[in-house]
Amino acid sequence: MPPPCNDVLWHTEFFFSRMASVHSCVSLTISLVFPSETSTSYVEMIPKKPLRLKAFTLCMRVATELSGEREIILFAYRTPDFDELNVWRELDGRLSFYLSGGGVLFQVPGLGALQTRLCFTWDSSSGATALFIDDRKSLTKIYRKGHTIRAGGRVLLGQDPDNYLGGFDINQSFVGEISEVNLWDYVLPDTAVQDMMTAKMTGGNVLDWETVELRPDGEVVEINVNL
Ligand SMILES: *[C@@H]1O[C@H](CO)[C@@H](O)[C@H](O)[C@H]1NC(C)=O
């Protein structure tokens, strides 16, 4: 086993006849697999600080084979009375998020079995919001200018809670694989988002996938992945 470099491992590759050796760091990360539709399985993420947000960047790596007219919850943050920040794959395949009220929807290529990296950005001061998918950025839309996301809720993957920690609907559950969920309380520069898309999404100052405490409940499998 080659020596570790910080939290990653060195490995050596030999390229063809040139016999040049190249060292690179292989990152270990956790990925969550939701194998089937349930109205019970979820993973709670414990944030580093309260989600009192006037801006955010929310990233995740996701794959799902759910097809047809099926809503899929990708991320849910709910306080006792409101869905504060919920991210969806809509019935018609659009990607969207909702800040306690009507949502903002992006008409983009649909999710599928191949892993897709997504980052949403939103800034209350202008209302500007955009979506990055792998190395591409969407148009900018204007949504909920002046709004503040409230603190005091819970972050869930796998289910859409219609009350504080329940009211799950099997037909909105997440089925597939999800990882690299990171949340920042500001809008990252486009280049920073795009650099992460080609390496690893990490370092969220509210939710950092590398260090976040995950509390799984039900039928969820945590696997280790070498990126
Ligand atoms: C889920 O969807 C199926 C198929 O459309 C339907 O038969 C079932 O009643 C739905 N379940 C709930 C809880 O809405």
Ligand SMILES: [Ca+2]
């Ligand atoms: Ca619901």
